[in-house]
Amino acid sequence: MSWIYLLLAGVFEIGWTIGLKQMDNHKNLLWTAIFYISIITSFYFLQLALKAIPIGTAYAIYTSIGAVGTVIIGMIFFKEPSTFIRLGFILLTISGVIGLKLTSTH
Numbered sequence: 001m002s003w004i005y006l007l008l009a010g011v012f013e014i015g016w017t018i019g020l021k022q023m024d025n026h027k028n029l030l031w032t033a034i035f036y037i038s039i040i041t042s043f044y045f046l047q048l049a050l051k052a053i054p055i056g057t058a059y060a061i062y063t064s065i066g067a068v069g070t071v072i073i074g075m076i077f078f079k080e081p082s083t084f085i086r087l088g089f090i091l092l093t094i095s096g097v098i099g100l101k102l103t104s105t106h
Contacts, residue, residue: 002052003101005045010065012042017070021078057100064097 019035026032049058068090074080 002049006049006053006058006061007065009042009045009049010062010069012038012045013062013066014069014073016042017066018073053104057104061097061100064093068093068097 015038016035019031019038022028022031023035024031046058046062049062071080071086071090075082075086
């Protein structure tokens with residue numbers, strides 16, 4: 001269950017980073033709400049995951065899920081560059097996450 005909590009924490013991290021971009025200095029109330037709900041929920045699930053997963057492993061995977069997800073959403077919705085080198089580094093990040101999961105003792 002801890003790995004599911006960690007996945008959820010990462011997904012909500014994507015939510016708060018996108019909310020942070022869209023909230024326009026707290027002027028857009030919908031995105032401001034999404035930001036705060038997502039960040040609180042993200043840290044809640046991360047805290048649950050840390051009960052069984054080592055902090056170094058959990059944090060590396062948590063931030064990687066957030067980073068990769070945010071980059072992909074940025075490319076799709078915000079027209080950020082999607083060069084081959086960028087996609088290659090995304091794949092390297094995903095490979096690192098898979099490696100951490102496979103070598104985890106929990």
